[in-house]
Structure formats: C-alpha cells, structure tokens
Amino acid sequence: MKITQLDNDAYEVVSDSGKTYTVRYEGSGDGDPEYCAMWSCDCPASTYRSGLCKHAHAVIDAIDNDELHDEETEPQPAPALGF
Numbered sequence: 001m002k003i004t005q006l007d008n009d010a011y012e013v014v015s016d017s018g019k020t021y022t023v024r025y026e027g028s029g030d031g032d033p034e035y036c037a038m039w040s041c042d043c044p045a046s047t048y049r050s051g052l053c054k055h056a057h058a059v060i061d062a063i064d065n066d067e068l069h070d071e072e073t074e075p076q077p078a079p080a081l082g083f
C-alpha cells in the first residue's frame with residue numbers, strides 16, 4: 001500500500017493490487033478522527049460496507065506513525081565537495 005498526501009484532507013492510496021483510490025477526511029475537526037463516518041474512500045468495499053475500508057485504515061495508520069513526509073523535508077545527504 002502506497003500513500004501519497006494530495007492536500008490537507010485527501011490521500012491517494014495505491015493498493016497492493018495496483019488500483020488507485022482517493023481517501024478523504026470529511027471530519028469537522030471536533031470529533032474522533034477515527035470515527036468511520038469522517039472518512040470516505042471511492043473503493044467498492046467502502047460503498048457497501050459500513051466502517052472503514054482498508055485504505056482509510058492505511059491512511060490513519062500512516063498518519064499515526066508519521067509516515068507521510070513531504071519530499072522537501074526528507075533529509076538530503078550533504079553534497080560532497082571537491083575541495
């Protein structure tokens with residue numbers, strides 16, 4: 001599962017089967033962020049099952065584990081100076 005943050009409340013999730021879904025945080029900010037109604041996903045599973053699909057779970061886990069990094073904030077190796 002590969003997760004890319006699109007904007008503040010949207011995440012692109014590429015599943016292990018290669019399909020891409022968009023998970024959105026719909027919460028108002030004053031509730032439990034893991035409350036399932038606050039997350040939406042456009043995968044088939046989330047449309048007929050109540051509760052969080054695995055994509056929303058993956059996004060929540062990534063946020064909890066602080067695994068979402070902007071590329072700009074990744075530590076860069078210092079360039080080797082030739083002198």
Ligand SMILES: [Zn+2]
Nearest residue numbers: 041043053055
């Ligand atoms: Zn999903």
